[in-house]
Amino acid sequence: MxxxxxxxxxxxxxxxxxxxxxxxxMAVSPLLYLVTFGYAMGDVIQIGEQSYLHFLIPGLVAMSSMTQAFSIATDINVARFYWNIFEEFQAAPITNLSYVAGEVLAGMTRALMAIVVILLLSLPFGVVLHYGPWFWLGIVCNSFVFSSLAVALAMLVKSHADQSLLTNFIITPMAFLGGTFFPVEKLPVWAQMLLSLLPLTHASRAIRASALGESVLWWDYVLLLSIGALCFWFALSSVNKARD
Amino acid sequence: MREYTITQIQTIMISIEDLHKSYGKTQALNGIHLQVEPGELFAFLGPNGAGKTTTIRILTGLTRLTGGKVNIGGSDITTDPIAVKRLCGIVPQHINLDSELSVYENLDIHGRLFALSSDVRKQKIRELLEYIELADREKDLVKKLSGGLKRRVMIARALLHEPKVLFLDEPTVGLDAAIRRRIWALIKRVQRDGTTVFLTTHYIEEAEFLADRVAFIDLGAIKAIDTPGKLMEQLGVWALDQINGDDMETRYFTTRKEAAAYSASKDTGFTLRRVNLEDVFLSITGKKVL
Incomplete structure (x- = not known):
């Protein structure tokens, strides 16, 4: 402990x-999305009975909880490759579980901070959503998945440049395809099935449904928790590989 | 495999048996055997790439061994790494302090990693900052400290949890002569206070000044091990350097008189000096430490 x-x-x-x-x-990119996609285009686009801004904000919440949780990987890599702080942890009498849990929670904390920033930024746009327990649970589950994945990959990469590549190939496509900016249900069935493989698709759906006061799918939460547990185990088993 | 009785184990702080480490096809360590007694200041001397840092990383649990056994303070590094880590303090070759945090915060995090209580942490940090003469800099961010001060903070951090063994990997590399001597004085003081010290260096004078015993390492294997005095006695006391074209030939003598007589018999120029560990290393391995 x-x-x-x-x-x-x-x-x-x-x-x-x-x-x-x-x-x-944390504020820059959500603010740009809110202004460009939400404010400028919000009046001309309607999704179901909601304005596009109502649709967009939960998507931004899901996306930011992913990107901010995953960004802990950058800090770990800087500490590992440039400052050599990782050695201080490795030389201490602590378990791999303690190390991984500490870093994962740090990533989740950053994600929660980013969400508070987004919600504060959305206030001037006059959007009122439901921020109940299911909304916050969705954020916790999503940030748990991506923070754990970040720690695992940070242990496996051999340089800071490798980490940037992973972000470009994993996080950026997921940010655009995971149901953040458009309803996945409007896509062809094959595309929907493909995108359902992405954890962010389930996080967006869960967070959006709870924010809009609709009924949530328990399956989304179970799936996110399961993927998170798998990524956490992956992170645990990757720590020893970083030693050599 | 050698076995030790209980009495023997208590007189050995570090025991390394047939230590091997390979990175793919590259053999970094090739069967190292050595023992270090409690309270001893032991130096590992060798050129860059000889295997010094790899050895220290294995002893402190930072790198996994490929073969052999390492026992520190009665605990095995492979089967009980947590127990070994509790006994060890490490000062790595490169600065690995959190430069964005203050001196106090760096030490405090270390104390927490070693499960020191809040009161003990506060007391020990104050004591150690006095010890390294940095009591007035505890709130300073590490990035504002000079290289020598950072090195002193790293030594304080390594001593915070009162380790039985302090590992120092090239502790004065990159520091100027004056700061190097202050670090040496600090290391000697740590040893006098009862801590076993294991240091790696490629500075001859550092090993000669500090070490009770020295091991020469080259190509992942120990070439010689003894006190600096006994290692040098093998060659003599005085050395005569004679430059022949691009080459330098060195002859060794037990008395200054013998050396003077030899140089008088030749008509070329000589430089007379005392034998040092570099001469011993050169005579054993055929190459210089630096």
Whole structure:
């Protein structure tokens, strides 16, 4: 437990020192999406009975919880390849579980902070959504998946450049195809089936349904938790590989 | 495989038996055997790429061994790495402090990793910052410290949990002569306070000044191991360097008189000096440490 707290606390201290920069970074892209896609196009596009802005904000929440949780990989890599801080953790009498849990929780914390920023940014646009337990559970599950995946991949990459490639090939396509900007149901069945393989598709659906006050599919949450558990196990088994 | 009785184990702090490490087809360590006694200051001397850092990384659990046994303070690194890590403090070759955090925060995180209670952490951090003469810099961000001060903070951090063994990997590399001597004084003080010290270096004078015993390592194997004095005695006390074209020939003598008599019998120029560990390393491996 002490190892987990130490790893998590270190990430929080780093976050504290970079808070202004981090908050600005968390706000830029959601604000651009809100202004361009939501505000400028919101009046001409209607999805079901909702305005596009109502549709977009839960999608942005899902996307940001993914990107911000995954960005912990960048911090781990900087600490590992440039600052060699990873060695300090490896030389300490803590278990791999403590290390992974601390880093995963740090990624999830960043994701939750980013969501609060988005919700605050959406206030001036006059959008009122439901922010109940299912909404927050969806964010927690989604950030758990991507934070765990980030830790696993950060342990396996051999350089910081490799990490950027993974972000380009995994996160960027998922951000656009995971039901964030358009309803997946409008696509052909084969495309829907393909996109249902992406965890973000389920996170977008769960978060959007709860935010719009519609009934949620329990299956989405179970699936996200299962994928998250798998990624967490993957991260645990990857730590030893980073030693050599 | 050698076996130790209980009494023997208590007199050995570090025991390495037939240690092997390979990276693919490259053999980094090739059957290392050595023992270090409690309170000893042991130096691993060798050129870059000899296997010094690999050995220290295996001893501290940072790298997995391919073959052999490592036992520190009675615990096996392979079967009980957590117990071994509790006994060890490590100062790596490169700076691995969190430059964005303060000196105090860096030490505090380390104390938490080693499960020190809040009161103990605060007390030990204050004591150690006094010890390294940095008590007035605890709130400074690490990125504002010089290389020498960072090195001192790293030594303090490694001592925070009161390790039985302190591992120092090239502790003075890149530091100027004055700062290097301050670090040496600090290392000697740590040893006097009862900690076993295992250091790697490729600085001859560092090994000569600090070490109770020295092991020469080259190509992943130990070539010689003894006290600096005994290693040098094998060659003599005085060395005469004679430059022949592009080459330098060195002859060794037990007395200054013998050396002077030899140089007088030749009509070329000589440089007379005391034998050092570099001479021993050169005579054993055929190459220089640096």
């Amino acid at each position: 002490h190892g987990f707290i130490a790893v998590y606390l270190r990430e929080l201290l780093i976050l504290k020192y970079r808070l202004k920069r981090q908050l600005a970074g």
